[in-house]
Structures are given as structure tokens and as C-alpha cells.
Amino acid sequence: MIPLSWYLTLAAVLFTIGLYGVLARKNAVIVLMGIEIMMNAANLNLIVFSRFLPQTRLSAQVFSLFGITIAAAEVAVGLALVIAIFKMMKTIEVEKIEQLKG
Amino acid sequence: METLDQLFVLLKEGILQIAEAFLPSGLLPFVSILVSITAIAIFAPAVMMYLTWLERKVIGRMQNRYGPNRVGKFGLLQPIADGIKMLTKEDIVPAKADRFGHFLAPVAVVVPSLLLFSVLPFGRNMIAADLEIGLLFFLAISSVGTLAIFIGGWGSRNKFSLLGAMRALAQMVSYEVPLVLSIVTVVMMVGSLSTMDIVEAQSGWNGFRWFIFTPWGFFGFLIFFIGSVAEVNRTPFDIPEGESEIVAGFHTEYSGMKFALFYMAEFLGAFAFAALGATLFFGGWQGPFLPSWLWFGLKTFVLVFVIIWLRGTFPRLRVDQLMGYAWKFLLPMALVNILAAGVWYYLSQPLASFASAALLVASYLLLSRLSPTGTRLEKRTYRYAE
Amino acid sequence: MGLFFVVLSLMTLLGALGAMLLKNLVHCAIGLVLFFIGIAGFYLLLQAEFIAAVQILIYVGAVATLILFAVMLTENVIGETTLKGLGRNRWAALILSLVVGGVLIKAIGHQTFSAAQVAERVSTREIGRSLLTTYVLPFEVISILLVAAMIGAIVIAMERNKRMGE
Numbered sequence: 001m002i003p004l005s006w007y008l009t010l011a012a013v014l015f016t017i018g019l020y021g022v023l024a025r026k027n028a029v030i031v032l033m034g035i036e037i038m039m040n041a042a043n044l045n046l047i048v049f050s051r052f053l054p055q056t057r058l059s060a061q062v063f064s065l066f067g068i069t070i071a072a073a074e075v076a077v078g079l080a081l082v083i084a085i086f087k088m089m090k091t092i093e094v095e096k097i098e099q100l101k102g
Numbered sequence: 103m104e105t106l107d108q109l110f111v112l113l114k115e116g117i118l119q120i121a122e123a124f125l126p127s128g129l130l131p132f133v134s135i136l137v138s139i140t141a142i143a144i145f146a147p148a149v150m151m152y153l154t155w156l157e158r159k160v161i162g163r164m165q166n167r168y169g170p171n172r173v174g175k176f177g178l179l180q181p182i183a184d185g186i187k188m189l190t191k192e193d194i195v196p197a198k199a200d201r202f203g204h205f206l207a208p209v210a211v212v213v214p215s216l217l218l219f220s221v222l223p224f225g226r227n228m229i230a231a232d233l234e235i236g237l238l239f240f241l242a243i244s245s246v247g248t249l250a251i252f253i254g255g256w257g258s259r260n261k262f263s264l265l266g267a268m269r270a271l272a273q274m275v276s277y278e279v280p281l282v283l284s285i286v287t288v289v290m291m292v293g294s295l296s297t298m299d300i301v302e303a304q305s306g307w308n309g310f311r312w313f314i315f316t317p318w319g320f321f322g323f324l325i326f327f328i329g330s331v332a333e334v335n336r337t338p339f340d341i342p343e344g345e346s347e348i349v350a351g352f353h354t355e356y357s358g359m360k361f362a363l364f365y366m367a368e369f370l371g372a373f374a375f376a377a378l379g380a381t382l383f384f385g386g387w388q389g390p391f392l393p394s395w396l397w398f399g400l401k402t403f404v405l406v407f408v409i410i411w412l413r414g415t416f417p418r419l420r421v422d423q424l425m426g427y428a429w430k431f432l433l434p435m436a437l438v439n440i441l442a443a444g445v446w447y448y449l450s451q452p453l454a455s456f457a458s459a460a461l462l463v464a465s466y467l468l469l470s471r472l473s474p475t476g477t478r479l480e481k482r483t484y485r486y487a488e
Numbered sequence: 489m490g491l492f493f494v495v496l497s498l499m500t501l502l503g504a505l506g507a508m509l510l511k512n513l514v515h516c517a518i519g520l521v522l523f524f525i526g527i528a529g530f531y532l533l534l535q536a537e538f539i540a541a542v543q544i545l546i547y548v549g550a551v552a553t554l555i556l557f558a559v560m561l562t563e564n565v566i567g568e569t570t571l572k573g574l575g576r577n578r579w580a581a582l583i584l585s586l587v588v589g590g591v592l593i594k595a596i597g598h599q600t601f602s603a604a605q606v607a608e609r610v611s612t613r614e615i616g617r618s619l620l621t622t623y624v625l626p627f628e629v630i631s632i633l634l635v636a637a638m639i640g641a642i643v644i645a646m647e648r649n650k651r652m653g654e
Contacts, residue, residue, distance in 0.1 A: 010500075018584045043527070052604040057610055073556055
């Protein structure tokens with residue numbers, strides 16, 4: 001039987017990796033991928049609690065189902081934005097898209 | 103008759119009893135799984151080889167010629183000759199291709215196609231993995247194959263491959279939606295996602311409870327069939343590998359065994375979807391006198407024959423016709439199908455069949471009149487050179 | 489059971505690290521797919537079968553496809569793909585993410601989780617029923633959200649001349 005804290009530690013490590021990618025990478029699509037990794041780590045947390053806490057048995061799974069749906073919708077709109085920005089500026093490096101700066 | 107019906111189940115139990123004598127009992131579930139996997143791993147490539155033979159013979163006959171008939175009587179050893187040819191061909195990788203993606207793609211296409219066989223009920227009590235969510239597993243795994251095709255096409259660094267891969271992806275993603283909706287109708291009526299339960303729900307009345315004999319089942323089967331032919335990239339939906347249009351689409355740059363793996367994935371997918379159609383709409387392994395696995399094989403064979411027949415008959419659809427057909431016609435039809443299934447369930451019987459059939463036929467006529475693609479047949483105007 | 493956990497966690501970690509650290513964008517996407525499949529494996533290990541199947545269907549079947557399309561359509565044509573993928577602030581990012589990770593792991597370590605007991609499996613039928621009875625309001629709101637996202641994505645990514653002409 002795998003203890004609860006191991007699953008939670010793994011989810012925390014995955015969240016950290018996703019966070020590093022969001023902060024450090026230049027390409028906007030990779031930043032969106034990092035956001036997906038963070039959301040998946042949070043969903044893993046939810047499902048772990050669904051299994052180990054009987055009073056949240058059903059609600060945690062429904063919550064994570066909604067989370068998956070919202071993540072899919074968000075990545076669709078985010079990628080549409082990235083494509084539109086690419087058409088306008090011919091680049092999607094986040095360091096070069098700074099028209100609102102200053 | 104009972105032993106003939108349960109022949110494979112008894113064989114597997116025999117093997118397990120022999121294994122029990124030798125191995126510790128903790129390993130027995132693994133041995134059981136290993137036996138099922140070995141059976142599928144032997145059955146699936148054998149099926150694929152003889153499906154290629156069947157296709158070449160049937161299409162040859164439809165085109166008024168013999169198929170292969172040199173290698174062995176009736177060409178029955180032709181697949182073996184093809185296999186030897188493909189294994190001994192030189193494996194060419196383009197110089198600027200992405201080696202990792204180019205290598206990964208054929209493997210990543212075949213593995214989901216083989217996994218599809220694990221939730222099909224081949225006979226009474228003969229299913230490799232009786233999952234509670236069997237049908238959802240089937241759909242999820244079939245959507246993984248689409249990604250591998252794209253990686254293969256992209257990794258070849260060839261414009262035709264990329265074009266074929268993009269079209270394949272767009273087509274497979276578009277046709278998944280009506281496919282899933284037509285399956286949702288069946289799941290709604292049965293109340294379970296497990297394939298064994300779906301077969302059980304069609305038992306009784308000497309076969310008249312098969313879902314194909316209900317109005318929503320009939321239209322649902324048509325939508326499912328068209329969707330599954332598009333999912334496996336067979337003609338008339340084989341724009342991605344259009345042999346006369348874009349060289350060979352996404353598998354242009356693959357030779358030898360890698361091409362054989364793509365080819366195998368296509369045929370295994372066709373067989374798996376035909377088997378699923380037989381399970382969902384035609385009652386699975388049920389039938390009067392013959393053993394259950396023989397009935398399953400017969401029903402699947404009829405559906406595969408129709409798939410091959412479609413290849414020999416229809417010209418290829420153009421990309422915009424293909425997409426328009428999926429989004430403007432099949433998707434609304436599938437939604438109306440769900441509504442018609444609800445109507446069928448809640449009204450009392452003779453009125454119910456009539457009402458749902460009327461609803462479906464009316465929506466079919468309405469949608470086909472409303473669709474603006476290609477129904478304008480005007481008198482041709484010819485322009486001659488001066 | 490322990491072996492499955494170790495193998496799956498190695499696969500998931502490898503996929504996530506690959507997705508975040510590799511230079512070639514398609515390799516990053518393949519790493520992301522490996523990550524999604526690993527997470528689906530964890531859901532199966534935790535006996536949440538329906539959520540595992542939905543994870544593969546939506547994430548691998550649709551989201552990874554979208555990401556690959558976006559990678560393909562926004563390929564840097566100027567030829568800058570050979571630069572390092574990591575930006576100016578990678579050391580700050582590393583320190584910050586390690587701090588956040590450290591805080592999370594410390595918080596987990598402080599608990600004893602005495603209320604943890606194994607709950608029984610949730611069947612698909614229960615999820616479906618609760619989506620239409622207890623959680624019907626979020627369900628409807630999500631449908632509206634999905635329609636809005638679809639329309640929004642189409643409008644944003646449409647050609648400029650089409651939009652100017654409206």
C-alpha cells in the first residue's frame with residue numbers, strides 16, 4: 001500500500017517542474033505546456049484525496065473532471081492567441097513580445 | 103457443442119493448471135494475462151496478413167482480374183512472401199529527418215492498434231480484459247494513434263509527409279466526434295460501458311433484439327461505420343495516404359519494416375473497428391448453432407468485407423468534402439440519433455419505433471437538402487480552345 | 489504494487505523533465521504525451537478508471553494534438569531554433585521553483601494524515617448521476633464555457649482580412 005504522502009510528494013515535484021518550465025522557457029507554446037503540467041499535478045492531488053478520504057470520494061473526482069475540461073478549453077484559447085501573435089509579430093518568444101512594456 | 107464453444111477458455115484453464123504446478127501462486131494472474139497477450143499477439147498479425155490477401159483478391163475480382171495467384175494455391179502464401187520482402191528491405195532514413203520521431207512513430211501507431219483487441223469479446227467468456235469502462239478505453243486508445251501519425255509525418259522533413267499528416271490528423275479528429283456520439287446512443291440504451299454487458303443486453307428473441315433492428319441502431323450503425331472507416335484512413339477517406347495524390351502521404355519516407363508496421367496498424371484498426379461494430383450493433387458472439395467465436399468471426403468478416411468493398415468501389419473524397427461531411431452532416435445526424443433513441447425508449451412500442459424512425463428520416467432529408475456542398479448540378483458549360 | 493508506482497513515477501518525471509528542458513519542440517511534445525500517459529497510469533493505480541480514460545481521451549487525443557499543431561504552425565522561420573530554449577532568468581526561475589517545491593514538501597511532511605482510509609471505488613454510473621443531479625449547475629456552466637472557448641478560439645485565430653471585413 002503506497003502511503004498518501006508519497007503521492008502528494010510526487011505531485012509537488014511535478015508541480016515544481018511545471019513551474020520551472022513556465023518561468024524559464026522562452027517559447028510561448030512550451031509555457032502553455034508547463035501550465036498543463038501544473039494543472040495535471042493538481043488533478044493528481046485531487047484524485048489521491050478522492051481515494052484516501054471517504055467523504056470526498058465522489059466530489060473530488062467530479063472536481064478533477066471539471067478541471068480537465070477547463071484545462072482543455074484554456075489550452076485551446078491560449079494556442080489560438082499564440083497563433084494570432086505569431087501572425088502579427090513573426091515570433092513567439094516571450095521576451096520579444098513586450099509592446100505593453102514601460 | 104458446449105466444449106467446442108468454450109474451446110479456448112478450456113485451453114487457457116488447462117495452461118493455467120499446468121502453470122500452477124510449477125510456479126508460486128502469486129504469479130498466476132501474470133501467467134493468465136501473459137496467455138491472453140500471447141493469444142492476441144499471434145492472432146492479430148495472422149489476421150492482418152490474411153486480410154491483405156483477402157483485400158487484394160477481392161479488389162482484383164472487382165476490377166475484373168485475378169488477384170495474386172502465383173505464390174501457392176490461390177495466392178495463399180502471398181502474405182508470407184510480402185512479409186519476407188518487407189523484412190529484408192533496406193531501412194532508409196532521410197538525412198535531415200528527426201531520428202527519434204522517425205523511429206518512434208511506427209511503433210507508436212501499432213501499439214494502440216494492438217491494445218484495441220483487449221476489450222473485444224471474441225466469444226462467450228472470451229475477453230482479454232473485462233474492464234468496467236471497456237468501450238471508453240477503446241475510444242481513448244484509438245485517439246492515441248492519431249498523434250503518432252502526426253509525429254511520423256512531421257519527423258520525415260518532407261512537405262508531402264507533413265501535408266498528409268496534417269490532413270490525417272484533421273480527418274481523424276473530425277470523425278471521432280460522430281463516432282463517439284453514435285456509440286453514446288448504444289451506451290445510453292444499455293446503461294453500461296462494458297462490452298460484455300452490451301452483448302448481454304442484445305440477447306433473446308432469436309436475434310431480434312440486436313440493436314441493428316431498431317431505428318436508432320440502424321442509423322447509429324451507419325454513422326459508426328462511416329466514422330470508423332474514416333478513423334482508420336481507408337478509402338474513400340484515405341486522403342492522408344492518397345496513393346495518387348501526395349505520393350504516399352505521411353508514410354512516404356518509410357521503407358521496409360517501418361512501412362509494414364504502418365500498414366499493419368491500418369489493417370488491425372479496420373479489423374478492431376469492424377469487430378466493435380459487430381459487438382455493438384449485431385449482437386456480438388450470439389447466434390443459434392455454431393460456436394460463439396465462429397459467429398463473432400463471421401460477423402466481423404462480413405463487416406471487413408464491406409470495408410474492402412468500399413475501397414474497390416468509391417473514389418476518394420476531397421479534403422473539403424470530407425470535413426464538410428463530418429461536421430455538417432454526420433454530427434447533426436448523430437445528435438438526432440441520440441434524441442430518437444430517447445423517444446424510442448420512453449414511448450410504448452409500435453408508436454415508438456414509428457416515431458423515432460420518422461424523426462431520423464425527416465432529419466436525414468432535411469440535412470441533405472440543407473447541405474450546400476455539391477448538390478447544385480447545373481448544365482455543363484464547355485469552353486473550347488480557339 | 490510498489491513496482492508499478494516506481495515505474496510510473498519515473499516515466500512521469502522523465503516526461504515532465506523532457507517537456508520542460510529539451511530544445512527540439514517536437515521532442516518536448518512527445519515528453520508531454522509521456523507525462524499525460526503516466527498520469528493516466530496513476531489514476532488507474534488509484535482506481536479512478538473513468539478519469540484515467542477521460543485523461544487519455546482528452547489530453548492525449550486532443551490537447552497534445554493542439555499543442556503539436558501550434559508547434560508546427562509557429563515554427564521560427566528566422567532560424568533561431570538552435571538557441572538555448574531557456575531565457576535570461578533561468579537561475580531565478582530555478583531558485584523560485586525549488587523554493588515553492590520545498591514549501592510544498594515541507595507542508596506534506598508536517599502532516600500525519602491520520603484521517604486517511606481507503607475509500608471504495610467510484611463507478612461511472614455514480615459520476616454520471618451526480619453530474620446531472622448534485623452538480624448540474626457547474627455542468628451547465630462548463631458547457632457554456634466550452635462553447636465560449638470554441639467561438640473565442642475561432643475568432644482569435646481567424647484571418648485578419650476576414651475579421652476586418654465584418
